Amino acid sequence: MSQLAAKPYILAVDIGTTSAKTLVIRGTDGHVMAGHSVEYPMFTPRADVAEQDPDEICEAVTGAVAAVMTKADIPADKLLCISFSSAMHGLIAVDEQGKPLTNLITWADNRAVQTADIIKKEHKGRSIYMRTGTPIHPMSPFVKLVWMKDSMPDIHRNAYKFIGIKEYVMHRWFGQYVVDYSIASATGLFNLNHLEWDKEALVLAGITPDRLSTPVSTVHVMEGIEAGIARRMGINPSTPGVVGASDGVLANLGSGAFEHGVWAVSIGTSGAVRAVTRKPLTDPEGRLFCYALKEDFWVVGGAINNGGIMFRWVRDTLATLEAEEGRRRGMDPYDYLTQLAASVPAGSGGLIFLPLLAGERAPYWNANARGVYFGLSLAHTKSHMIRAVLEGVMYRIHSVAEALTGLVGEPEEIRASGGFARSEFWRQMLADVMGTTLSVPDAIEASGLGAAQLGLFAMGEVKDFSGIHNWVKAGTRHVKHQENHDVYKRLTPLYQKVYHQLSREFDEIAAFQKEQL
Known part of the structure; x- marks a missing residue:
């Protein structure tokens, strides 16, 4: 009863x-x-x-x-x-x-x-x-x-x-x-x-x-x-x-997001991409986790270390003056920084950021990975640098999603949750990078x-x-902007190449930092 x-x-x-x-x-x-x-x-x-x-x-x-x-x-x-x-x-x-x-x-x-x-x-x-x-x-x-x-x-x-x-x-x-x-x-x-x-x-x-x-x-x-x-x-x-x-x-x-073809992406301090299966499923390449929900519900996916914490780093370290300017205007600093990021086009003028400040989990599982700006030129402004950080987090999510696709197939829909889901700008950016419809409960x-x-x-x-x-009432839905998606399709493979080219150097700089810090 x-x-x-x-x-x-x-x-x-x-x-x-x-x-x-x-x-x-x-x-x-x-x-x-x-x-x-x-x-x-x-x-x-x-x-x-x-x-x-x-x-x-x-x-x-x-x-x-x-x-x-x-x-x-x-x-x-x-x-x-x-x-x-x-x-x-x-x-x-x-x-x-x-x-x-x-x-x-x-x-x-x-x-x-x-x-x-x-x-x-x-x-x-x-x-x-x-x-x-x-x-x-x-x-x-x-x-x-x-x-x-x-x-x-x-x-x-x-x-x-x-x-x-x-x-x-x-x-x-x-x-x-x-x-x-x-x-x-x-x-x-x-x-x-x-x-x-x-x-x-x-x-x-x-x-x-x-x-x-x-x-x-x-x-x-x-x-x-x-x-x-x-x-x-x-x-x-x-x-x-x-x-x-x-x-x-x-x-x-x-x-x-507990049915076939429906994935969850959450970005809080860290971030993750997850899909549900009916039995334990592990990745032969060891890139993804498999965790229990119930005996007949298992969640497969990958987590990243550097999610929303990267935006906090931008606010507190990279763009402190801009954050303060936002406060003077009576705005949330994050909203003001988002406006600056939105003032430059997708791709940040060819500036790529590897947001690996806290090492990284899926799919690389490299605790020695570190942050990198790649392609920085005199033409780039602080707004480009801010947008590149946000795009870098989305490239990270894309890397995990690529590995998950190989295990469970393409997603039909992505459900967004976590602090990032409050930002329309970030949500649309993820839809553009992934090329998949994104819904926000x-x-x-x-x-x-x-x-x-x-x-x-x-x-x-x-x-x-x-x-x-x-x-869970259906909220906003985001469909990819094709022009932006085309830009990101060019840059995501380059992002991957930059990471792999530096994998050995990450070990060297991490060892140096351990001695110094």
């Missing part, structure tokens, strides 16, 4: 890379009653370090829940459940009391780059990838653990468990160490076909299964939130918690919406995900 009449609301909690986002969603029609976000910093004292404070993130999540419950102004007993979304690839070592022995080592941390190279060359890296679906890269918790054996031997030896940020929050709230199949499948330690920890990967990582959380389905339900935490958040301790999935796969679900925070739909399924309120189509 349906509980929605008595408890019509779902609380979606999305623990992202830069902020915790919460939504209160009406389960009958997907209407967002309220939303809130709380940001937290990333510590980058060196070029290869990217860590966060897990306790600070816990506080941000708690505060974001409390704030959204106040905004939504609904009784606590009207919540059907809390459903979770989370960023992937993080690693925290904890002691027996659950206290962190390390910061959260995020996906952007590249200290394990040499370890990844060794695994690829000296061990069975390809076979491990084919079983686990996570490319061999320093982002992977598997590679981090192998690195930690040598770099942090005492912590590696003495840690009680190695967990991700969602597991850390779950343990605080529910007192359990569980990890959903989706997050587990992004660790490089999880066998996709058997849905259990991979024995060979564990041996190389130097750990046993008991030092990891217990894998559970993404629709696993927990009860018994710690009373003090529940009170602070304004919810009942008896409110069920649905473990949920990773933000990437939930973005596909929340944007309605009216719910931009697709991961939270996907978490809510998964919560309904877990609580037995729906039998499948078809109802998401009623939640």
